[in-house]
Amino acid sequence: MSPTSIAIVGVGKIARDQHVPALRGNAAFSLDAVASRNASLEGVAHFRDTQTLLDERPDIQAVSLCAPPQVRYRQACAAIAAGKHVMLEKPPGATLSEVEDLRAQAERAGVTLFATWHSRYAAAVAQARDWLRERHVTAVEVQWKEDVRRWHPGQEWIWEAGGLGVFDPGINALSIITAILPEAFFLTQGELAVPANRQGPIAATLAFSDRRGAAIRAEFDWRQTGPQTWDIHVETDAGPLALTQGGSCLTLGDDVVLEGGDVEYPGLYARFAELIARGESDVDVAPLRHVADAFLLGKRVEVEAFHE
């Protein structure tokens, strides 16, 4: 089969660091164009915006949208209307409602829409999910703690309304637990710590449950200096499971059974190729829905002002 001709829209850090290498390593795709206001990519056709790309390159079959969520809806609408398959960086939109509309549009147009959650493709996630499938989960403890100054230097927008605050990394943890836990769960209580000078929370403590009454807790914190923590601990009727280092390391009981490298974006594009081949879409809003639930139900507590 000839490769799917694909374009990247939004050539920023995530596109350069992850999308371009992943695409170049996948024979199912041919990276034939980019659209970006300011940035270009050597050896690849460049267009200044999505509409120009769509107008001038009818041969492009798929687009990968890497621009921030605030502008993604219009880009996705245009691409779907032009009959392209569409892949969305996370989170898939600024609101849940716009993502529902994109899902409906893609279905009507008969194209593939893939709302990606890159952390779900971390090395050990699939094995953790498979192991948990038949287990009874009694408790879950999520620790997602990192230093915002280190990972988001100068990114003022993450603090603004719609920027999600500490849920920007936290949604990665939510994307993993919504994939691996065998039962659906929902927030029962939440506390959002919001700096006095910001809109977005710098930390969050969340308590979820499921229909069997599991105690699922998550701690997101952007104030962690020193070692960084992206760990999930699950208690089950068959003993404990630990999924650590952002989902790349799996421990069952005391045994480290898998310690993998960074395979997230290659995994995303393998999945996108599979979806296109099958004529299917994959639009799971569950992680963003949990974040919206946390903003809806969570109690906001003012904490000291944050200055970078």
Added chain:
Amino acid sequence: MSPTSIAIVGVGKIARDQHVPALRGNAAFSLDAVASRNASLEGVAHFRDTQTLLDERPDIQAVSLCAPPQVRYRQACAAIAAGKHVMLEKPPGATLSEVEDLRAQAERAGVTLFATWHSRYAAAVAQARDWLRERHVTAVEVQWKEDVRRWHPGQEWIWEAGGLGVFDPGINALSIITAILPEAFFLTQGELAVPANRQGPIAATLAFSDRRGAAIRAEFDWRQTGPQTWDIHVETDAGPLALTQGGSCLTLGDDVVLEGGDVEYPGLYARFAELIARGESDVDVAPLRHVADAFLLGKRVEVEAFHE
């Protein structure tokens, strides 16, 4: 056909004022039991909680859950597990995620789940929807302004996290516009005015759009004394439509074409009977999703403390 044997769970003001009279006026139902910790209903069997009701009255075929959303999930799970059809007062849950889970449970159990939005059954809503179906909507202006002291005296919980604040009435407006507008829409900008001493907003200004770029604005305000306003004005390519008085009055251009009475709850139970007869569910979370989007994307602005 013999009437469906139904029980009400949660005998508070809304049950007495609306559900009981609507049920007694509908020959498709027989109100045979209530479950409520403190309240009972003359001439109707009383149980102290949902589980006791379900255990002792296997003949009951349907339950209508009128207790606050915080406790509704557990009640609904128990009723679905017992094979009952379930009707939920608005909003259908404290989180979007729990409602998704209830939807999945009802589907597996093969029972009807009806997440109600009573304002959608106001007298003129169906006619407004039908008239707008083939129209091109260019602008919408929602004014939902009432006096919280008059409508929610002493209800401290509506101000707490999860209580929705001014979105408690505002969600009624959202339930109407999601039903009547021909295109899906989504929030693009929002401002939530939150009293210094409260968690929930006392007012909100929301800007939505749709894929055709309509300008949809909503003003929710709980500080309105004097005349109360529950009005929706829609501009279309065929002239203006006004749906006023909470959805009971329809004006096309300058002509008042319908001015109806209060028919909301009779309409809800007629719909519930129809769903049961057809073996279908109706779980549209769109209004609650818009509220969650507003909490997610909206900018919070502190306003003066509210004291009742």
